[in-house]
Amino acid sequence: MNRLESVESGEILIDGRPLPEEGKALARLRADVGMVFQSFNLFAHKTVLANVSLAQIKVRKRKKEEADRRSRELLDRVGLAAHADKYPAQLSGGQQQRVAIARALAMDPKALLFDEPTSALDPEMINEVLEVMRQLAREGMTMVVVTHEMGFARSAANRVVFMADGRIVEDRAPEEFFTAPRSERARDFLSKILTH
Numbered sequence: 001m002n003r004l005e006s007v008e009s010g011e012i013l014i015d016g017r018p019l020p021e022e023g024k025a026l027a028r029l030r031a032d033v034g035m036v037f038q039s040f041n042l043f044a045h046k047t048v049l050a051n052v053s054l055a056q057i058k059v060r061k062r063k064k065e066e067a068d069r070r071s072r073e074l075l076d077r078v079g080l081a082a083h084a085d086k087y088p089a090q091l092s093g094g095q096q097q098r099v100a101i102a103r104a105l106a107m108d109p110k111a112l113l114f115d116e117p118t119s120a121l122d123p124e125m126i127n128e129v130l131e132v133m134r135q136l137a138r139e140g141m142t143m144v145v146v147t148h149e150m151g152f153a154r155s156a157a158n159r160v161v162f163m164a165d166g167r168i169v170e171d172r173a174p175e176e177f178f179t180a181p182r183s184e185r186a187r188d189f190l191s192k193i194l195t196h
Helices: 023-030 048-058 064-077 093-105 123-138 150-156 174-179 184-193
Strands: 033-036 111-115 142-146 160-164 167-172
Touching: 033 093, 048 064, 048 093, 064 093, 093 111, 093 123, 123 142, 123 150, 142 150, 150 174, 160 174, 160 184, 167 174, 167 184
Parallel strands: 033 111, 111 142
Antiparallel strands: 160 167
C-alpha cells in the first residue's frame, strides 16, 4: 500500500487520488501515509527525540525547535516524555514501538499503516502498544493494521479484511465477521484462535 513493493494490479487511492508510480509526487503522497514496522526500525545511534524529529526536519522542512517541540508532545501522548534523551537500546520493546508510533504521527499522516506491530513484543508489552492504537482509533485516525490480535481487531476496527494465501476471503464489519463468518477458512481460523 505504501509502494515499498511493486503493485501488480489494482489501484491505491489516498484522499481519492491515485498513488503515483514514482518520483517526487509519490514521495509527497507517501509522506501522508505513516508506517509502523514490526521491528521498530529506530535509528540506534540517535536519541528517542531525534528519532521522532528527524523526518519532520528532513521531509516536512520544519525547524529543529518546532520539530523537537512536536516530538515532545507526541512522546508525552504515547507515555514516553521522560525517555526523550535515551537511546532505543535503553527502552523495552513496547517502548520502542510506541516511539515508532510517535515518529509516524509526527508527520501528520492522513493514514497509518501497521505491519504486525506487536509480533516482536513480549506478551506483557503488547497491551501498552495496543492501547495507544485504540486511542488513535477513538480519535478517528485512519489505520490499516495487519495483525493476529483478534481481540484488538474486534474492539478497535470498523472493518475486518480477512486474507489467506494473498487473497481477500472476507471483508465485513467486526461483529459480523467474529460472530458469523461466511467462509469455511475464516470459521476454521476463528475456531482455533478464539479458543486460546
